[in-house]
Amino acid sequence: MDLSIVIPVLNESENVGPLLDEVLAALRPLGIAFEVIFVDDGSTDDTAARLAARQVDAAELRVVRHAGRYGQSMGVRTGVLAARGAWIGTLDGDRQNDPADLPKLWAAANGPEQPGLIAGERIKRNDNWQKRYASRFANWLRQKLLRDGVKDTGCGLKMFRRDLFIEFPHFDHMHRYLPALARRHGAKVLPVPVNHRAREAGSSKYGTLDRALVGATDLFGVWWLIRRSKFPIRLRDDGSRG
Numbered sequence: 097m098d099l100s101i102v103i104p105v106l107n108e109s110e111n112v113g114p115l116l117d118e119v120l121a122a123l124r125p126l127g128i129a130f131e132v133i134f135v136d137d138g139s140t141d142d143t144a145a146r147l148a149a150r151q152v153d154a155a156e157l158r159v160v161r162h163a164g165r166y167g168q169s170m171g172v173r174t175g176v177l178a179a180r181g182a183w184i185g186t187l188d189g190d191r192q193n194d195p196a197d198l199p200k201l202w203a204a205a206n207g208p209e210q211p212g213l214i215a216g217e218r219i220k221r222n223d224n225w226q227k228r229y230a231s232r233f234a235n236w237l238r239q240k241l242l243r244d245g246v247k248d249t250g251c252g253l254k255m256f257r258r259d260l261f262i263e264f265p266h267f268d269h270m271h272r273y274l275p276a277l278a279r280r281h282g283a284k285v286l287p288v289p290v291n292h293r294a295r296e297a298g299s300s301k302y303g304t305l306d307r308a309l310v311g312a313t314d315l316f317g318v319w320w321l322i323r324r325s326k327f328p329i330r331l332r333d334d335g336s337r338g
Contacts, residue, residue, distance in 0.1 A: 098128040099202065100181030100258070104135045104171025105189035109143045110297035115187070116150055116157060118195040123156075126199060133158045134189075135175045138165040169271045176261050184261060186271070188252035194291040201255040204288050212260045212283025215246045215275050216253030216290035244276040246287050253290050257283075269314045 101119055105112060116132060123130050136144050136159065147159045160178050162171070176184050183205055187193045197216065204214045249272055256274065264270065264277045275285045 097131060097180040097182070099123070099130040099183045099185060099255075100175070100179035101130065101132045101185045101187065101198070102135065102172055102175030102179060103133065103187050103189050104137055104168050104175065105139065105143055106137045106165065107139045107141045107143060108189040108297075109139070109141045109146050111189060111191045112143055112146055113150060115189065115191050115195070116154060118191075119187070119198065120154060120156065122195040122198045123202075126202065128202070129181075130156060131158055131180060132156050133160060133175045133178060135171040136161040137167070137171045138162045167268055169267070169269050172271050173266055176258060179258060182258055183255060184258050185255045186252055190295050191297075192293050192295055193251070193253040194293055197253060197288075197290040198255075200290070201253070201288055204286055205255050209284060209286055211286035212281070213256040213275060213278040214254065214286045214288050215249065216251040217246065217248040217287045218251050218292035219289050220292060244273075244279055244285065246275040246285060248287075249273065249275055251290065251292075267314070272314065 101123070103115065103119075108115075112134060116134075119132050132154070134147050134157070136147065138161075144159070144161060147157070151157050151159065158178070160174055162174065166174075172186055175186075183202075185198055185201060187195065193216070201214045201216065204211065252271075254274060256278065260278060260281060260283055261274075263281055264274075270277070278285050
C-alpha cells in the first residue's frame, strides 16, 4: 500500500463524516492504494458510532479505538503502528487542516528532493489571537533551540515515511517535534505551504496555557535528546541519502 492517512479524534462526531469525505475526494483521483485510519481516543460522544456507520460505504476506512483518553501523540503512534502504507499522512480531526492539500504533499514525497518528512506550514492561521501569538512565540523558541528548519511545527498536516517514524522515541506530545526528530535521524525535512481553516463544529480539547506549560518541558527534553545522540546518514546504492 502506498499511503495511510492517520487521523486521531476525540469527541469530533460532527466532523468525522465530512472530513472522511474530503480525504476520499482528495486521494481517490490520484490512483494510488491508500487507507484512512481514524484513531478514536476514548470519545464519549457518538464519534465511534458515526465512524462505524461509514465503514459500510467507504472501503478505505479503518477505525482503531482507545479504551480511554491517551492524547494526540499516542493516537498518531497507534495509527502508524496499525498502518499498512509505506508513507503516513496525518491530519487533525477538527477539519482545520484542508485535505485538498494532501495531493501536494504526496507529490513532494515522490519528488526529486527525496524528503523523509513533509511538514505543512499554515499560510494563514484561522485561530483566535491568543493561539496565534502563543504559537508564534513557541515556534520562535523551538527554532532557536532545535533548528529544525520548520516555521510551523504545530500544523497537524504532515507526511512521512513509516519506517522513519518507527525509529523515533515515543513520548507524549512528540507529534509537535516530528521535524526535529526526522532531522536527528539524518532525514531531509521539506516544508510545504498549506491552507488552514476555521473550526466549524466541536471545540478545542486544550487551552493555550495548558499547551504552553507542557510544551516548555517537552522542548527542553527534545533539545537534550538531540544533543546527546548521533545517527549515521544512510546512503542508497546510488549514493543518495536514504
